[in-house]
Amino acid sequence: MEKKQKKKPELGLFLALGLCFGSAIGLLLDNMAMGPGVGLLFGVVAYQLAMERYKKES
Template structure:
């Protein structure tokens, strides 16, 4: 194996932002769900928004690297 060969981790040293979006979305969604007395609905919407926002951040970061 050649030492100059790029590995997947070397090319993309930063992790995915989707995980951060999920965590923040869950917290915000749960807080909103508690306010409207429907925790499951709020958390579900929060997770959905978190996935979308995290994916958009990843897409933007990946397009700026190229």
């Protein structure tokens, strides 16, 4: 059986998810101005973690 090759994580996907979740958090905390910035920060951190995992597995 062939081993399936994993795809490299894409930065845009993590940033988009971070913006979505950050906006939702901003709405919940009633501080919309803070939400997207925090979301982008978490998106970049999640991307870095995914890249580290990808590098270890390949």
